[in-house]
Amino acid sequence: QLAEIAVTGLATMGRNLARNLARSGFRVAVHNRSQERTDALVRDFGHEGQFIPAASLDDLVQSLERPRRVIVMVQAGGPTDAVIDQLRPLLESGDIIVDAGNAHFQDTRRREEQLREDGIHFVGAGVSGGEEGALLGPSIMPGGTAESYAALEPMLTKIAAQVDDEPCCTHVGPDGAGHFVKMLHNGIEYADMQLIAEAYDLLRQGLGMEPAEVGKVFERWNSGDLESFLVEITAEVLAHIDDSTGRPFVDVVLDQAGQKGTGRWTVISALELGIPVSGMAEAVFARGLSSDAARRAAAREALPGPSEPPAVPDRQRFIDDVRDALYASKLVAYAQGFDTIRAASDEHDWNIALGDMATIWRGGCIIRARFLDRIREAYERNPDLPSLLVDEYFREAVANGQAGWRRVVAAAAQMGIPAPGFSSALAYYDALRAPRLPAALIQGQRDLFGAHTYRRVDRPGTYHVDWSGARGEEER
Numbered sequence: 001q002l003a004e005i006a007v008t009g010l011a012t013m014g015r016n017l018a019r020n021l022a023r024s025g026f027r028v029a030v031h032n033r034s035q036e037r038t039d040a041l042v043r044d045f046g047h048e049g050q051f052i053p054a055a056s057l058d059d060l061v062q063s064l065e066r067p068r069r070v071i072v073m074v075q076a077g078g079p080t081d082a083v084i085d086q087l088r089p090l091l092e093s094g095d096i097i098v099d100a101g102n103a104h105f106q107d108t109r110r111r112e113e114q115l116r117e118d119g120i121h122f123v124g125a126g127v128s129g130g131e132e133g134a135l136l137g138p139s140i141m142p143g144g145t146a147e148s149y150a151a152l153e154p155m156l157t158k159i160a161a162q163v164d165d166e167p168c169c170t171h172v173g174p175d176g177a178g179h180f181v182k183m184l185h186n187g188i189e190y191a192d193m194q195l196i197a198e199a200y201d202l203l204r205q206g207l208g209m210e211p212a213e214v215g216k217v218f219e220r221w222n223s224g225d226l227e228s229f230l231v232e233i234t235a236e237v238l239a240h241i242d243d244s245t246g247r248p249f250v251d252v253v254l255d256q257a258g259q260k261g262t263g264r265w266t267v268i269s270a271l272e273l274g275i276p277v278s279g280m281a282e283a284v285f286a287r288g289l290s291s292d293a294a295r296r297a298a299a300r301e302a303l304p305g306p307s308e309p310p311a312v313p314d315r316q317r318f319i320d321d322v323r324d325a326l327y328a329s330k331l332v333a334y335a336q337g338f339d340t341i342r343a344a345s346d347e348h349d350w351n352i353a354l355g356d357m358a359t360i361w362r363g364g365c366i367i368r369a370r371f372l373d374r375i376r377e378a379y380e381r382n383p384d385l386p387s388l389l390v391d392e393y394f395r396e397a398v399a400n401g402q403a404g405w406r407r408v409v410a411a412a413a414q415m416g417i418p419a420p421g422f423s424s425a426l427a428y429y430d431a432l433r434a435p436r437l438p439a440a441l442i443q444g445q446r447d448l449f450g451a452h453t454y455r456r457v458d459r460p461g462t463y464h465v466d467w468s469g470a471r472g473e474e475e476r
Ligand code: 6PG
Pocket: 102, 127, 128, 129, 130, 185, 186, 189, 258, 259, 260, 261, 262, 263, 365, 366
């Protein structure tokens, strides 16, 4: 009997996706460049379902029913291109290649266009949830043609996480849309993690709490609006004690955050689209700064902090304020993230349903959270919402928390504790709602030194002042 779907690339993610498909009742052909992994999969997990091992890509393709569905789960970049190049001559018009790795959406657009010449559907599918998600139910964000999605839907929706009987998988849009949305997911993940880290730092340094105590605070927060996977695991990490020293785990970990690059991609893409994503940008900057050991060492010696950091008179109020700052800043980061998806969707004609993205992120993925339902509802109320922040729920949530948010940002500045996520989110909020911005002054400066012209508030047209002469205004 022929296989219904194939997976090539059997490192942990690929292997777990293949197992998930087999456990869900699909016949899965499996292949890996080095045969040992294929053999190990069949040996260790063969009892879980129907695996059809293939020794080569040619074998793999031969063992598939039509249209052939091949999931590629190899490293992004060159290795993905190499596998696609090998598969291309083996496939026929109507067949489908799914790239389930973390590819850059522009690579996906390029590959889709190239394979389209042969009538092969290329589906860039974002898959989130790490190794465990891949096995037990990830959030899946497939791009590509509607026709290819129709052929994949029964399988993808079955292996995806389910929330309220809805699968965390939907057709995102054509060509690079799926990988773009996955990239945004990661950017939001970066922002979320940074904000959580700032909350921890403020409680730790500002109140002198022990990691385990802060962990308890996060545990409590996890039963309210902040309920989410990332808050839950934060409590777990903070409670953990290092085996070899008996010290809190967070105190023995080097304070230099790594990054594989998807957060940076998100910020670069948003910059190109002209969308301010200060929350994600600050998160990427903060990781970069943390890893800049030499500069930090030099500055630690040279730069003084505040001489009289303020005392915190009411500890419980401070804790509550930090929670409010965290929630409000998080709402800002998500608003910026969804603005970016909308801008990309407009730019590339992807026609992405924003509310659906919140829906498929409710389970399986790293940013899964209770409050994604609020985003879904906001877009149900108004699909053309200019910013999530002006939706009634968001407006009220931020309004309720803003006094605490402002106190925390002020306290952080006075204490000398860096809170770039909290403070930039607040600055964004204030800038967005400002009746007048100092951008008018910037226009004046630009006109003075470069004759870049300006527009007026009281009549149409473009103007320039003769700054070096009689300072008369002329229309340009
Ligand atoms: C997911 C994760 C996953 C991975 C990222 C982040 O959605 O399952 O986002 O894609 O953890 O690569 O990794 P970095 O923090 O190393 O950039």
